[in-house]
Amino acid sequence: MASAPRFQFVAGSSEHSTYRLIGWVSLVVLLVIVAFAYNDTASLTILDNEYSLGLTRITKAIAFILALLGLQVVAGFTGQLSLGQGFFFGTGAYITAYLVQDKPLFGWNYFTSLIVVVPVCFLLGMLFGIPALRIKGLYLALVTLGLAAVFPALVQLQQLQEYTNGAGGKLIDADIVAPSWLPLDGIAGAFQSIPLIGQYFGDGDLSSREEDRIWIFFLMTIVAVVCFKMVSNMIASRPGRAMRAIRDNETSAAVSGIDLSLYKTLSFGVASALGGVGGMVYVAELGIAAPLDFTQLLSILFIVGLIVGGAGTLSGAVVGGLVLAFVPEWASSTESLPGVPERWLQGPTGTLFLGLLLIVLMFVLPGGVIAGVRQLRARFVQIIPQAPGAAAAAVAVDDAASEEIAGDLDDEPSVDVAVDESDETTDTTKVGGEV
Amino acid sequence: MDLFLNRLFDALSNGATYALIALSLVMIFKATTLINFAQGEFAMFGAFIVLVLAVEQGLPMWIALLGSMGLSALFAAGFERSLIRPFDPTNHLPLVIITLGAFLAINSIAGIIWRFDPRAFPNLFGSGVAVEIGGATLRWYTVGVMATVAATAILLTLLLNRTKIGLAFRAVSSNLESSELVGVRVGPTLQFGWALAAAVGTLGASVFAADPFRQLEPTIMVRVLIFAVSAAALGGLDSIGGAIIGGILIGCVQSLLVPYTPIPNDLSLAAAVVVLMLVLLFKPSGLFGTPRVERV
Numbered sequence: 001m002a003s004a005p006r007f008q009f010v011a012g013s014s015e016h017s018t019y020r021l022i023g024w025v026s027l028v029v030l031l032v033i034v035a036f037a038y039n040d041t042a043s044l045t046i047l048d049n050e051y052s053l054g055l056t057r058i059t060k061a062i063a064f065i066l067a068l069l070g071l072q073v074v075a076g077f078t079g080q081l082s083l084g085q086g087f088f089f090g091t092g093a094y095i096t097a098y099l100v101q102d103k104p105l106f107g108w109n110y111f112t113s114l115i116v117v118v119p120v121c122f123l124l125g126m127l128f129g130i131p132a133l134r135i136k137g138l139y140l141a142l143v144t145l146g147l148a149a150v151f152p153a154l155v156q157l158q159q160l161q162e163y164t165n166g167a168g169g170k171l172i173d174a175d176i177v178a179p180s181w182l183p184l185d186g187i188a189g190a191f192q193s194i195p196l197i198g199q200y201f202g203d204g205d206l207s208s209r210e211e212d213r214i215w216i217f218f219l220m221t222i223v224a225v226v227c228f229k230m231v232s233n234m235i236a237s238r239p240g241r242a243m244r245a246i247r248d249n250e251t252s253a254a255v256s257g258i259d260l261s262l263y264k265t266l267s268f269g270v271a272s273a274l275g276g277v278g279g280m281v282y283v284a285e286l287g288i289a290a291p292l293d294f295t296q297l298l299s300i301l302f303i304v305g306l307i308v309g310g311a312g313t314l315s316g317a318v319v320g321g322l323v324l325a326f327v328p329e330w331a332s333s334t335e336s337l338p339g340v341p342e343r344w345l346q347g348p349t350g351t352l353f354l355g356l357l358l359i360v361l362m363f364v365l366p367g368g369v370i371a372g373v374r375q376l377r378a379r380f381v382q383i384i385p386q387a388p389g390a391a392a393a394a395v396a397v398d399d400a401a402s403e404e405i406a407g408d409l410d411d412e413p414s415v416d417v418a419v420d421e422s423d424e425t426t427d428t429t430k431v432g433g434e435v
Numbered sequence: 436m437d438l439f440l441n442r443l444f445d446a447l448s449n450g451a452t453y454a455l456i457a458l459s460l461v462m463i464f465k466a467t468t469l470i471n472f473a474q475g476e477f478a479m480f481g482a483f484i485v486l487v488l489a490v491e492q493g494l495p496m497w498i499a500l501l502g503s504m505g506l507s508a509l510f511a512a513g514f515e516r517s518l519i520r521p522f523d524p525t526n527h528l529p530l531v532i533i534t535l536g537a538f539l540a541i542n543s544i545a546g547i548i549w550r551f552d553p554r555a556f557p558n559l560f561g562s563g564v565a566v567e568i569g570g571a572t573l574r575w576y577t578v579g580v581m582a583t584v585a586a587t588a589i590l591l592t593l594l595l596n597r598t599k600i601g602l603a604f605r606a607v608s609s610n611l612e613s614s615e616l617v618g619v620r621v622g623p624t625l626q627f628g629w630a631l632a633a634a635v636g637t638l639g640a641s642v643f644a645a646d647p648f649r650q651l652e653p654t655i656m657v658r659v660l661i662f663a664v665s666a667a668a669l670g671g672l673d674s675i676g677g678a679i680i681g682g683i684l685i686g687c688v689q690s691l692l693v694p695y696t697p698i699p700n701d702l703s704l705a706a707a708v709v710v711l712m713l714v715l716l717f718k719p720s721g722l723f724g725t726p727r728v729e730r731v
Contacts (some may be wrong), residue, residue: 081528083535135715138470138527142664143715145472146708149661153701296657300535307532347550348543355539359518362529362536 008382016383031221034058035214036191051330055213056285058325062220063089063282065321068305069231069314070274075303076312077235078267079247080132084144085302087151088125088272090294092117092279094155097170097289098163110176110284111219117276125272129265136250148299152291169290176284178208178215185211220281227274232314234270243267247312297351304354307361310368319369327354440571442690448577448646449662450686451584455639456656456663457670457678458587462632465608465673466625469530473537474636475660480541481507481637482556482644482651483549489557496557500641504634511633515626524611545653553650562647580642587635588679595675600627608673639663658704662689665711671724680722685710 009016035055067089074082099113128147132140155164164170178184234240242263245253254260283289305324309316328350335345365372456478463471471477481503488499514537522529560579564572595601603624606614615621643659644651666685670677688710689703698706720726 081531131712131716135712135719138468138531139668139715139719141472141531142470142668143708143712146661146664146704146711149658150702150705150708153704157699157701159699297539300539303532303535304539344547347547349547350543351539352543352547355536355541355543358536358539359533362532363521366529 007380008384010384019381031218032187033191035217036188051333055217057329058322059213059217059220059285060282061321061325062217062224063278063285063321064302064305064324065224065317066227066278066281067275067302068278068309068317068320068324069227070271070278071302071306072312072314072317073231073235073243073274074267074271075306076316077240077247078243078264079250080129080264080267081137081141082132082144082268082271083141083296083299083303084128084147085271085275086148086294086296086299087128087144088121088275089279089282089298089302090151090155090289090291091124091272092121092276093283093289093294094164094170094279095120095276096280096283097172100283101170101172102163110280111223114277114280117280118273121276122269122273125275126265126269128272129268132264132268133261145296145299148294148296151294155291155294164289164291167291169288169293171288172283173287175212175287176216176219178211182211182215184214216285220284223277223281227277228314231270231274235314239263239266301351301354304358307358308368310370313368313370316368316370323354327357437568437570439691440568442694443687444571444573444577446686446690447683448574448580448686449690450666450683451580452639452643452682453659453662453666453685454584454679454682455587455642456636456659457667457682458591458675459632459636459639460663460667461670461672461675461678462591462628462635464667466604466628467524467530469524469527470534470664471629471632472531472534472660473541474632475640475656475663476538476541476545477507477511477633478636478640479651479653479656480545481633482640482655483545483653485637485641486554486556486651496559500559500638503641504637507633507637508630512626512630515629516622519629520622520625542653542657549653551652551654553652556641556644556649556651558647559642559645576646583638583642584679584682587638588675591631591635591675594631600624604628661704661711662707665707665714668711668714669721671721673725674721674723677721677723 007019009019067085070088071082071085074080074085095117096110096113099108099116100110128144131143135143154160156166157164160166235243242253242258245256245258246260246263250260279289282293301324302320305320306316307320308323309318309320331350331353334349336342337345361368456475459474459478460470463469463474484503484506485499488494488502489496492499494502518533518537519530522533524530559576561575563575565575565578566573595605603614603619604627606617606619607621607624607628611621614624640656640659643649644655649655662685663682666681667678668681669684670679670681685707688706692698693700693703693706714721
């Protein structure tokens with residue numbers, strides 16, 4: 001029992017919800033701190049290289065996170081390897097750019113453009129999902145890669161020049177401006193007045209650019225949280241179960257009465273819609289939609305993000321998005337490393353690193369970072385699943401938990417906490433039983 | 436008529452290079468039912484090695500080409516041994532991911548070493564016009580490319596049908612487990628397939644870059660790979676003859692069909708993707724491929 005987890009929670013118990021609440025609250029606090037501390041100028045210096053941590057990159061990461069969330073649905077959960085996510089990312093970006101920029105006709109807000117972006121990408125995704133009903137695995141990867149490769153040529157078409165501005169890219173001059181009622185300066189001031197760590201929160205009032213950045217970051221975080229909630233609900237309910245069944249064994253899923261065509265096209269639709277939303281965030285942050293940002297390289301990088309985070313995990317999308325937003329940036333800021341000739345540090349070093357990372361991960365951690373984190377967490381925290389209904393089940397769990405903790409008592413020095421833990425578990429299971 | 440002939444010659448020379456890359460895809464697919472997404476990048480790197488050997492080291496062109504093909508084959512054999520063989524050959528997903536990783540890595544290594552400025556590639560087939568028919572000109576380049584493809588196809592067929600390792604290769608591609616049972620050393624045989632594919636790919640990229648109207652740069656094969664994949668799928672993915680005919684047909688789609696229809700020229704790649712999609716939808720075994728039966 002030496003490796004028995006340090007904390008144990010029964011799923012659904014009040015401790016479990018407290019544990020989760022603590023997790024969420026610390027996430028929100030972290031986001032607020034990140035927003036104010038890493039605003040604009042923050043950087044890290046290692047071996048004479050300056051690595052920027054600016055907030056704009058985190059907002060860019062949110063764009064990638066959303067696209068990866070979509071890829072998780074179609075590739076991670078439904079098992080349809082799509083190399084075409086960049087296509088929908090680009091579509092979302094261009095539609096947003098058009099709707100926001102073309103003033104006389106549209107001149108919309110970034111967020112209202114979603115009411116066009118989401119349905120259009122959803123339908124396009126369903127449309128491109130139709131071949132996936134007959135084309136499987138490797139072949140699907142080929143077709144979708146072709147789709148992604150076509151995108152830059154498509155938006156540079158003569159006939160679309162008027163809408164997409166061709167090779168130069170579509171520039172947007174509308175900015176998201178922080179509302180004046182928001183006391184951002186006050187919050188920044190409050191952070192700055194904290195002793196010791198206050199110096200990391202900059203100096204004096206925020207410039208209007210900084211305020212806008214913080215505001216965009218929060219808005220996009222909300223968009224991302226809403227999307228995550230929707231996807232995790234979907235994954236936990238009937239469509240999600242159907243998708244996982246299709247991934248695990250298509251034939252047996254079909255035999256169990258799952259409508260393959262419905263759920264496959266649905267997963268493509270959802271994935272593409274999320275890709276489109278990601279494109280909106282991307283263009284809102286960058287202010288330009290340029291054709292060469294959306295080549296098949298982007299789609300392949302999305303696969304890197306999928307695998308780095310861990311296919312089939314929603315939180316993997318967050319890890320993957322951050323990696324995609326920061327690694328290339330940091331790689332190009334690495335201008336000198338001891339023992340490495342300088343010319344080897346110029347050029348697409350970030351892509352090289354990501355490519356090698358992808359290969360190495362397949363050997364050492366095929367489940368991605370999240371699988372690694374989960375293994376690590378399992379040493380400290382255990383969530384004991386509770387069988388639905390029946391007090392008997394609760395009692396059984398209770399017994400099991402007490403036994404494990406009794407084992408814990410033998411060889412762990414932190415007796416007090418462990419005993420507390422066991423008492424509380426007993427209490428809650430009783431409460432659970434009464435309910 | 437002249438315009439038609441010129442376009443036809445373009446179709447043939449483009450199609451022939453697609454056929455060479457398609458051949459290298461087919462070699463790997465035949466043995467492992469895997470598509471090597473990094474095949475184009477292997478080939479691009481090989482073409483750069485040719486450039487280095489011929490221009491910087493001053494070796495005769497043909498020696499540089501053969502040397503680079505040999506080096507590519509060695510590299511691919513090492514790649515197969517170290518990165519492909521450790522994985523379960525029946526589970527494609529990790530293998531596809533590995534080849535995608537190799538795609539990114541090789542492409543960026545080439546970008547780091549040679550940068551992204553286009554470079555002139557030495558002439559392989561002599562310059563100028565071979566035959567003039569009316570206003571249409573058949574360049575020596577086109578003749579050379581066609582001859583290269585034909586020679587490659589003949590050599591490959593001989594290699595597969597007349598040599599012992601070719602026999603082993605065919606046995607493995609027909610049935611991996613049974614061939615293992617009768618004593619074929621599966622690993623080295625597949626490695627041979629990878630090496631052969633890389634050599635053919637390098638030849639393809641060199642021939643492609645040797646067109647006086649083109650220049651070599653690290654992203655040159657990214658588009659070509661898509662055309663080649665369509666060609667290979669059209670030909671059936673496991674047929675050598677099919678890859679060549681598929682390549683020529685895709686060349687015709689690009690240089691004949693697109694100009695004569697309202698499809699914008701920039702969308703020739705899209706046309707190839709559409710062909711790929713239609714083939715996979717309606718005849719997944721292509722024109723000359725072996726139909727695959729899925730057992731539950």
